[in-house]
Amino acid sequence: MATIGGGHSQTTMTDKMMMTIAHAINDVVLVVMKTPEILEPVGIAQEKFFAKVLGYDETGLWVQFPDFELPVRVGEESGLWIPETMQKVDASVLLPWGSIATVMHFPGAEGYDKASPFNRDIGFKVSDE
Numbered sequence: 001m002a003t004i005g006g007g008h009s010q011t012t013m014t015d016k017m018m019m020t021i022a023h024a025i026n027d028v029v030l031v032v033m034k035t036p037e038i039l040e041p042v043g044i045a046q047e048k049f050f051a052k053v054l055g056y057d058e059t060g061l062w063v064q065f066p067d068f069e070l071p072v073r074v075g076e077e078s079g080l081w082i083p084e085t086m087q088k089v090d091a092s093v094l095l096p097w098g099s100i101a102t103v104m105h106f107p108g109a110e111g112y113d114k115a116s117p118f119n120r121d122i123g124f125k126v127s128d129e
Contacts (some may be wrong), residue, residue, distance in 0.1 A: 004121075010094070011014070017124050019105070021061065021103070023105065024103070024105045025054070025055060025056075026054075026105070027052070027105060028050055028051065028106070029052075029053055030049075030103070031048065031050075031063065031103055032047065032101040032103075032104075033047050033099055038096065038099045039095075042093065051063035051064060059094060060096040060097045061095045061097070063093055063095060064092060065093045066088070066091070067088040067089075067090070068088065068089055068091040069087070071086060072086065072087050074087040077123075
């Protein structure tokens with residue numbers, strides 16, 4: 001077990017781990033966007049919102065987008081879409097690192113480890129444009 005501080009501290013690496021975004025996967029976080037306009041083409045116009053973290057990569061943070069409205073597809077063969085008829089689906093959205101101002105994680109806070117009880121408060125308000 002390695003000690004922090006060159007052996008002078010009693011704190012071990014297992015006692016106090018450095019926080020990383022990996023600790024937030026499957027938890028609910030508060031995301032504050034630096035450039036919220038980057039998400040306007042998909043109908044998201046909020047600067048800050050709660051979201052469940054699904055993962056991350058070198059490009060950005062993957063979060064859950066519950067109840068995203070998607071046009072219904074008529075059939076595989078026809079390839080036709082009916083834009084007037086929408087279905088609600090759970091989607092994932094990539095938030096590019098450069099567009100994120102900060103991410104707040106709440107480890108140990110009751111209810112912030114599962115998104116389902118907060119569905120009305122988690123996700124995005126879709127703009128009417």
